Amino acid sequence: MSATFKHNFGAGPCILPQPVLQRAAEAVKSWDPVGLSILEISHRSPEFESVVKETEMLVRELLNVPDHYSVLFLQGGASMQFCMVPMNFLQGRKKSAAYLDAGYFGAKAIKEAQLFGKVNVIGSTKDSGYPRLPEGYAIPEDAAYFHYTSNNTIEGTQMWANVKSPVPVICDMSSDIFSREIDVSKFDLIYAGAQKNTGPAGLTIVIAKNSFIDSVKHPVSSMLDYRIYRDNGSMYNTPPVFAIYAAMLNLQWLKVKGGVKVIAKENLAKAQLLYDEIDRNPLFKGKAEKEHRSLMNVTFQMENPADEADFLKYAAQFGMVGIKGYRTVGGFRASLYNALPFESVKALVDCMQAYTESIIPHGSFHPTY
């Protein structure tokens, strides 16, 4: 492996497929349908309206979105949704909202919701540092909605089971949307910052049940009102043109690959390879508890934390990028998003093994090597 080839394990903005980057770059120079750069075309041009339509159709097809759901394109990332969700669905209601506190971003969502009404944190693993998902909680039947994060990007935990909820379910899927099959009908609103499996930063995808967003009765600012996006085809104002175009290219790539069913198998194989190494290598150990491990963000550390800086330096020589853990968490995090090739995971595992061999004499711990 060349020392200059980069294996991009970044947590987001993250690796995108090479053909997507090539086509996006071409369009920045000149976009065929118009003969101008994609950066300088009118968002009201029929050519760009086709892009928005196709991107919506790809989301619908890839995730099997029912007809009574809208697919919306917004800005501001998941963080803006932490505000929009309670502003629309909690403010002015006599109910409280039920939130799961299962990670850094879920906690941020809770903090924002508290500005708009009463928040009921029905399950939390905060005290132990979020190594696992909350369990054994009950969703109150009188809650305005239930909010959770499907994949905790920083902590490396992922919630696979669909929730049985007596109230509307809202899910932050920023870091695992398009990585696996989901049953959209189990949710009332799904949101996701684009910069993982969807496309570049600067775009937010929302998938919302129409009857749910129509349940809002109080006045909401236009740019914070889901209905405005729906009723204007996400073009109430100038949308993030390039980010939508690049997302379209990326979802086209995913479709050609076979869609989420196919990519889910690849994602599983990548994660298994890495977790297996973490579990058997005596220098490393996982951070998240096994039964809640994420397939997207693999968090791990060294048995001896003092070795971590040394391993980071060692791995950098082999082109490993973005494996440092989140600043408040430490250790390592390897993000295995859709576009990351199996070969990159293999290269990381090779690197972990070679490092270990260099420290522990050959044969002394891995008899199968």
Place this chain on the structure above:
Amino acid sequence: MSATFKHNFGAGPCILPQPVLQRAAEAVKSWDPVGLSILEISHRSPEFESVVKETEMLVRELLNVPDHYSVLFLQGGASMQFCMVPMNFLQGRKKSAAYLDAGYFGAKAIKEAQLFGKVNVIGSTKDSGYPRLPEGYAIPEDAAYFHYTSNNTIEGTQMWANVKSPVPVICDMSSDIFSREIDVSKFDLIYAGAQKNTGPAGLTIVIAKNSFIDSVKHPVSSMLDYRIYRDNGSMYNTPPVFAIYAAMLNLQWLKVKGGVKVIAKENLAKAQLLYDEIDRNPLFKGKAEKEHRSLMNVTFQMENPADEADFLKYAAQFGMVGIKGYRTVGGFRASLYNALPFESVKALVDCMQAYTESIIPHGSFHPTY
């Protein structure tokens, strides 16, 4: 002139300089400092932090921004500012906000502000269809702030004089920021969607006096709170990485050109050339009243509106793009933003003259031809 060369008069997203597009395209393929695409790098990388810093410095340098002002990068365009401004500076105060109603977007800002408090429309030219700016109004001394739009993109009017105001001044400069020198110290908050003279769509620039944004006393959602952007260097959450990078390239281009003082002269020359033709050509007439004409968006029509479709078709053959007037306004609009070359305006004028010659026998109206 080749029939395929496009002269891009689009109102926004608008033409960007060719060198900016070339460099942006290269960075989408691979960005030198990191060796990855600009679309797949971490926004927390020191290399991207340098981009944000340099973009901020360019804004400060080009507009001579005083030290006690912050330069912020947001998302959601001017439309999101229509909401954020009253949410921060009107909501919960016992004052009303003074707004000028001088165009389509100013009216939208008024509508959003009304959700948060009392709005006092102190001047309006709505009844006559916004052909000119309101005049003779007084800004109440007890207003929370005074809001106006410096350049009305759709109607083609522009407000050049600085306002003498007894209260904080907030200005939507979306379509003329970086086109001319401004005295930032006369404003308390300036905002601008990027997709005219700043860069591609998906970015909003805010220049705010620190003491003004610190005057907010009620709790505001993080993503709608200017202080959060300031206190986190516009990186509270993932910013629109590519849009900021492209804006940096564009502002670098402007700096190399000589800055806003130089570009302002070019913009004036371009506008004069086109307005002169509109005024002397018997087939055309201006829409905005002369003393309030915009140098950025030149709105005009034909003496005989039935000819307009024919001229549009004629002009398209010569590569004129984006000259159709806004859908609710009709006629034509030629936007002459920074990146539009003088030659393109010359080409449009040539086209208007040639069209006229083809209809009115040579020599019968333009003795100097």
